[in-house]
Amino acid sequence: MSSLVDKYPRVSDMVDIAKRRMPHFASEYLFAGTGYDEALENNRKVFNKIYLVPNYLKGTVNPNLKTKLFGQEYDAPFGMAPVGMTSLMWPGAEVALSKMSVKNNIPFSLSTVACTSVEEVGKHLNGTGWFQLYPPADKAIRNDLLKRAKNSGFKTLIITADIPASSRRERLRMAGVSVPPKNNIRTFFQAAICPMWSINTLINGIPAFGTMDQYSDGNWHGNAKSKAGFAGSQMQRYLDWDYLKEVRDIWKGPIILKGLMHLDDAIKAAKVVDAIYLSNHGGRQIDIAPSPLQILPEVRKKLGLKFPIIIDSGFYSGQDICKGLMLGADFIMTGRPFIIGIAALGHKGANHVHDILKDELSNVMEQICAKNIKELKSQKVVLEDSFNLKNFNLK
Ligand SMILES: Cc1cc2nc3c(=O)[nH]c(=O)nc-3n(C[C@H](O)[C@H](O)[C@H](O)COP(=O)(O)O)c2cc1C
Numbered sequence: 324m325s326s327l328v329d330k331y332p333r334v335s336d337m338v339d340i341a342k343r344r345m346p347h348f349a350s351e352y353l354f355a356g357t358g359y360d361e362a363l364e365n366n367r368k369v370f371n372k373i374y375l376v377p378n379y380l381k382g383t384v385n386p387n388l389k390t391k392l393f394g395q396e397y398d399a400p401f402g403m404a405p406v407g408m409t410s411l412m413w414p415g416a417e418v419a420l421s422k423m424s425v426k427n428n429i430p431f432s433l434s435t436v437a438c439t440s441v442e443e444v445g446k447h448l449n450g451t452g453w454f455q456l457y458p459p460a461d462k463a464i465r466n467d468l469l470k471r472a473k474n475s476g477f478k479t480l481i482i483t484a485d486i487p488a489s490s491r492r493e494r495l496r497m498a499g500v501s502v503p504p505k506n507n508i509r510t511f512f513q514a515a516i517c518p519m520w521s522i523n524t525l526i527n528g529i530p531a532f533g534t535m536d537q538y539s540d541g542n543w544h545g546n547a548k549s550k551a552g553f554a555g556s557q558m559q560r561y562l563d564w565d566y567l568k569e570v571r572d573i574w575k576g577p578i579i580l581k582g583l584m585h586l587d588d589a590i591k592a593a594k595v596v597d598a599i600y601l602s603n604h605g606g607r608q609i610d611i612a613p614s615p616l617q618i619l620p621e622v623r624k625k626l627g628l629k630f631p632i633i634i635d636s637g638f639y640s641g642q643d644i645c646k647g648l649m650l651g652a653d654f655i656m657t658g659r660p661f662i663i664g665i666a667a668l669g670h671k672g673a674n675h676v677h678d679i680l681k682d683e684l685s686n687v688m689e690q691i692c693a694k695n696i697k698e699l700k701s702q703k704v705v706l707e708d709s710f711n712l713k714n715f716n717l718k
Pocket residue numbers: 352353354366404405406407408434435436437455483581602603604605606607635636637638656657658659660
């Protein structure tokens with residue numbers, strides 16, 4: 324690891340500098356939850372109720388973090404979650420993150436509503452890319468998106484299930500977040516006091532919806548009021564089990580269903596898709612949702628040890644990743660941390676975040692003498708009493 328590690332040894336050490344370098348609207352877009360930010364805060368708090376009980380006297384180990392998913396070997400059991408409007412938060416972020424993922428052999432997920440197009444990002448990936456689909460109501464658009472993702476080299480598809488409606492996202496409203504950024508004095512002032520962001524935006528171009536914009540040119544929906552409005556209307560959000568099966572028939576590679584929180588959905592999904600992805604969208608959708616970590620042990624128990632389970636929401640460190648793995652996840656995704664790194668340190672920040680997460684995870688494994696992820700998962704975990712959710716029903 325570079326000397327950056329002495330200055331910013333943890334992801335959390337980069338949060339303040341990231342906030343200072345981003346215009347307020349961009350930083351609110353990244354950091355906000357929804358409602359009163361209760362789900363967002365709980366996503367972090369819940370980690371404090373999980374402990375690892377070490378088992379010693381196993382000699383010296385050199386931990387191997389390699390993890391297989393869908394037959395592909397990754398160098399670590401974590402990757403970058405899909406994050407929309409990434410280049411609004413830091414110019415050129417999608418391409419920088421793609422390069423980071425290739426360099427480190429971890430997956431990068433490209434959002435339907437990213438700023439850089441699927442074709443452009445695809446050029447920088449070599450099979451590590453996962454394309455995330457917000458299921459469009461218009462099936463012609465859906466099929467076209469799937470075709471474009473496949474032609475751009477994406478082999479794995481994530482379908483996001485947890486946006487049946489927009490969330491209120493009060494902090495985003497107050498900050499005036501939009502794509503492209505609003506052309507007004509407030510935006511101008513916020514950008515002017517963040518010179519690195521502004522210069523890089525001039526170099527990379529004003530953020531747009533790189534993949535979705537072409538559908539608003541009049542051929543599909545000429546009545547869309549604005550590009551942002553159009554992209555928004557299309558990511559709504561049509562998903563039911565029949566729709567999912569249709570996508571299953573079209574997409575030949577692995578499909579991951581993202582955003583599940585309910586055991587029944589997980590059981591049903593396991594019959595249709597190749598992996599489930601537990602997530603509360605980083606606390607951005609339902610403010611009264613639990614953390615997916617609180618659901619994970621029950622889902623793992625029900626689905627058995629083999630069915631792939633991916634999880635995100637609140638994972639900021641190798642220790643957090645370790646806890647997710649020990650509670651039954653096969654793969655951990657993280658959204659905000661990589662963007663925090665880029666915003667704080669420029670493009671090298673994405674790599675630094677990767678290095679921190681990997682080093683922290685490796686260190687815990689070495690401390691407890693776990694040679695590989697399988698051994699790590701067999702370690703004893705202790706949960707505080709208040710961790711488990713108990714069902715309650717008025718009926
Ligand atoms: C700024 C931002 C934009 C996001 N955009 C998308 C998106 O376009 N598609 C999607 O499936 N999830 C999206 N998510 C949710 C992430 O994929 C992921 O579930 C979440 O960030 C995990 O929480 P974490 O940020 O605490 O790691 C977004 C999250 C953030 C923070």
